[in-house]
Amino acid sequence: MHGIVAWLANPKARNIVVLAITVFGGSLSVAAQTGNPAKPEQTAAESPAHKYFTDLVLLNQNGERMRFYSDLLQGKVVIINSFFATCQGSCLPMNRNLEKVQEALGDHIGKD
Template identity: 40%
Template sequence: MRRGAPLLAAALALALPTASPAGEPAPPRTGAQVSGPPADADAAAAYFTDTELIDQDGRPRRFYTDLLRGRKVLIHFVFTSCKGACPTMTANLARVQALLGKRAGKEIAILTITVDPVNDTPKVLKQFAAKFNAGDGWRFLTGTPQNVEKVLGRLGGLTKKPEEHTSTLLIGDTKTGMWLKTTATERPETIVHLVDHINDAP
């Protein structure tokens, strides 16, 4: 049976995490499955939308078509002036990127989305990315406050104050519609394992 956009939207609205302060209890360390069976591509596009974001190189990116479609993705939320968890999470994902090797940027994308789009311009994000040796396929994303808010709302990353952003790491396979959530400070080896086994039967 073909799954439509309303069904996918309802499933993800229930499944993806709501924003919570970084100090709250972390999700299960082994990763928690948060979506159902594979979803229709049109439904996924309708849910995630092609809202325009801007990457660290100043290039516009359509959220679903350019960043999600047809690949596995890791998504987390930061703001560059953060003095707490953000540098730790991003450094940890740099180690994940190294473990993924040449797969990063091809079949697997890493997306870092700011929760402070007013201050985190592409130039600021580019400098932030350089601190962590972000390679090909790792996009640091900003945009208009309205567009960023829309995307964060779809992903459960929306927050009233940047410092209250969630430390969740979302791992998804947009070919199958399977999603997991863990923390962005999970062991890099565990994160790579989750990426590789996201579609395994529970």
């Protein structure tokens, strides 16, 4: 096992996924910059993206506390994939596709 599949084998990682599904109602969301620069006096805490995603504290795969927006999303283009962990249908092919994306992006993941 490698990539996303190996990560989800970790019970803590599965808990993060379940929490994310609960918080975001199982929706697929893509967060990207709108191209409208924020006003200089507007802080990250006041941005629409920060208000929407919030700074819910999560645990990463190493047990470290991470703020959802400020530590994981702010200033990045991300894909959030939510799925039902015991899904017997489309979830497995969707996750295989995301694993292929991860492999194709290689060293670029987490650096942009």
